[in-house]
Amino acid sequence: MTRGRPVTVPATGRAGAGALVLRNARLPGSDDLVDVRIDDGVITHLGYLDPESPSGPRGVPGEPIEVVDLGERWLIPGLWDNHVHFTQWAQTARRLDVSGAASAVHAAAFVAARIAARATFTPAGDTLIGYGFRDALWADAPTRAVLDAASASALGPIPVVLVSGDLHSCWLNSAALARYGLPEHPTGLLRETDAFRVAQLLDTVADEVVDGWVDDAARAAAARGVVGVVDMEMTWNLDVWRRRIAAGTTCLRVEFGVYSQHLQRAVDRGLRGGALIDGTGGLLTVGPFKVITDGSLNTRTAYCLDAYPGLTGAAAHGQLNVEPAELLPLLRLAAGVGMRAAVHAIGDHANRLALDAFELLAADGEAPGMALRHSIEHAQLLSDDDVHRFARLGIVASVQPEHALDDRDVADRLWAGRTERAFPLASLIAAGVELAFGSDAPVAPLDPWVAMAAAVGRSRDGDDPWHPEQSVPRQAALAASARGRHRVSVGDVADLAVCEIDPLVASVADLRRMPVAATLLAGRFTHRAL
Known part of the structure; x- marks a missing residue:
C-alpha cells in the first residue's frame, strides 16, 4: 500500500473531547492508505500522520486525541435516504406482512391465519393492520366481502386495514369501514386521499411507544452507513422530531417535509427552508415543501x-x-x-x-x-x-x-x-x-446500499437485468446516495461511513449486502463494529 498525499486546513476550534484520528483508511477507487484527522466535526487533515505524533501539523502539546485504526477499510461520505416516511417505516415491522400475496384471496388468507393465531393487533388497538399488498397483477379484485369472510371471528367483528405496498391505497373490511367513517363504501378499496386519511387515523400508538420504534429504526439505519434522512411523513413533523431528538434519538440528521395543508402554518411561524431548528444540536432542519x-x-x-x-x-x-x-x-x-x-x-x-x-x-x-x-x-x-x-x-x-x-x-x-x-x-x-x-420507506427498505445495487444492476434474486441500458456507474450511484459526493475531502463535515468492500468495484450482490463497520456523524460514532 502507498500513502496518500497530505492535505490540511485550519480547524474552526477544538472540540471539548479533543480530536479524532482515523488511521489506515482507504478511499474508494484507490488502495492508498490515508490518515484522517477530525476537529470540531470537520475533516482537517487527509494524508499521512506520523505515528509518533498523531496530532499532525495542527498538533497542540497535551491535547486529547482519540486514535481509531480502520484496518485498511474504505472510508466514504455518510449516506442519505432522500425520501422516507419514517414513522410508517418504524411501524412496518409490527404489522402483518402481506407483500407475498399473489391474489386477494391469498392476502385474505394471511389475515385469517393471524386472527386464528390470536396475535396482538398492533399498532392500533384491536385493528389488524397489514401492509405491502400489490394488486395490479391479481386476477381477482380486493373487496370488502373477501376480507369480511377472512376476518369473521367468534370474538365479533375485527377491523382490518391493509395498506398497499405503494402507500396509495388501503383495503378495509366492513368493520374497519364503519370505524373510519366509510360504512357505505362499495368495495373497501380506498385510493389516494381517502387512503391517506385512513392511514393517518391508524397512527394511534402512544408517542413514547412509537418514538421507541423510531429510535430502533434510526439506529438500524445508522448501522447501514446512514447519516441523514428527508422525512416525508404526512404530518406536522417539526414538533414530532423535536420531541424525539430531545428524548435521545440523535444518530441521524433529519430534514422534515412540509405538506400543502401545513405550508401556511410554516410560513406563519417564520420557518425558512434549510434553517436549523434551535435546541436540536444541529440535527433537525426545515426540509422541502412536499406536494403529491x-x-x-x-x-x-x-x-x-x-x-x-x-x-x-x-x-x-x-x-x-x-x-x-x-x-x-x-x-x-x-x-x-x-x-x-x-x-x-x-x-x-x-x-x-x-x-x-x-x-x-x-x-x-x-x-x-x-x-x-x-x-x-x-x-x-x-x-x-x-x-x-x-x-x-x-x-x-x-x-x-x-x-x-x-x-x-x-x-x-x-x-x-x-x-x-x-x-x-x-x-x-x-x-x-x-x-x-x-x-x-416503507415502500422499499431504508437502506441506501439496496438503492445503489438496484441502480447499478437493475436486477435482484437472480433475475435478468430489466432495461440494463439504464444502469448507472457505481460512482454515480454512491454520489446519488451521499449528497453528490463519492469521496471525502478536507473541509467536509465528518459525516462518514466505513465499509468492508470498495463500493466502486463491489459486485452488485456485494453492494446490496455491504458490511458497514462504522458510521460517524460530525466525527461522533453512531455505529461502531470495528
Whole structure:
C-alpha cells in the first residue's frame, strides 16, 4: 500500500473531547492508505500522520486525541435516504406482512391465519393492520366481502386495514369501514386521499411507544452507513422530531417535509427552508415543501399520457391530485420562504405538468427562485424531451431505484411499449441531471446500499437485468446516495461511513449486502463494529 498525499486546513476550534484520528483508511477507487484527522466535526487533515505524533501539523502539546485504526477499510461520505416516511417505516415491522400475496384471496388468507393465531393487533388497538399488498397483477379484485369472510371471528367483528405496498391505497373490511367513517363504501378499496386519511387515523400508538420504534429504526439505519434522512411523513413533523431528538434519538440528521395543508402554518411561524431548528444540536432542519400531484403505478393512479389497459372513462389515465392552476401558487408561496419544492410525480403526464410549473416559476424571476434546487420525487416515467427539461431547469430527480425492481412486472403490463423510458436513470445522468437516491420507506427498505445495487444492476434474486441500458456507474450511484459526493475531502463535515468492500468495484450482490463497520456523524460514532 502507498500513502496518500497530505492535505490540511485550519480547524474552526477544538472540540471539548479533543480530536479524532482515523488511521489506515482507504478511499474508494484507490488502495492508498490515508490518515484522517477530525476537529470540531470537520475533516482537517487527509494524508499521512506520523505515528509518533498523531496530532499532525495542527498538533497542540497535551491535547486529547482519540486514535481509531480502520484496518485498511474504505472510508466514504455518510449516506442519505432522500425520501422516507419514517414513522410508517418504524411501524412496518409490527404489522402483518402481506407483500407475498399473489391474489386477494391469498392476502385474505394471511389475515385469517393471524386472527386464528390470536396475535396482538398492533399498532392500533384491536385493528389488524397489514401492509405491502400489490394488486395490479391479481386476477381477482380486493373487496370488502373477501376480507369480511377472512376476518369473521367468534370474538365479533375485527377491523382490518391493509395498506398497499405503494402507500396509495388501503383495503378495509366492513368493520374497519364503519370505524373510519366509510360504512357505505362499495368495495373497501380506498385510493389516494381517502387512503391517506385512513392511514393517518391508524397512527394511534402512544408517542413514547412509537418514538421507541423510531429510535430502533434510526439506529438500524445508522448501522447501514446512514447519516441523514428527508422525512416525508404526512404530518406536522417539526414538533414530532423535536420531541424525539430531545428524548435521545440523535444518530441521524433529519430534514422534515412540509405538506400543502401545513405550508401556511410554516410560513406563519417564520420557518425558512434549510434553517436549523434551535435546541436540536444541529440535527433537525426545515426540509422541502412536499406536494403529491398524482398517484402511483400499482394503484393505477399515476397520471399518464396513455390510458391504462382495460380502463375507460375519467380514470383511464390515472388521477391528478393537484391541478396545474393550484400547483404554481403553492410553489411560489414555498419559494417565498426559501423552501425548495419536492413534487411527487410518477406518470409521464404528471411529470410534464410539474416541469411546466417549474418553468413558470423560473420565468417569475422571483428570489430565491430556481436556485433552491427543487426536485421531482419518483420521476418514474418520462418522455425524452422532459428528461432534457429536468437538466435545463436544474430540477433534481429524487428517485428510488429499488422501485424499478418492485414494479418491473407491473410496468411491463401497464406501461407496455413505454418501459424503455421507465426509471430512466442513465438517461437522466447523460442529460446532466442530478440524481438523489432514496427508498420511500416503507415502500422499499431504508437502506441506501439496496438503492445503489438496484441502480447499478437493475436486477435482484437472480433475475435478468430489466432495461440494463439504464444502469448507472457505481460512482454515480454512491454520489446519488451521499449528497453528490463519492469521496471525502478536507473541509467536509465528518459525516462518514466505513465499509468492508470498495463500493466502486463491489459486485452488485456485494453492494446490496455491504458490511458497514462504522458510521460517524460530525466525527461522533453512531455505529461502531470495528
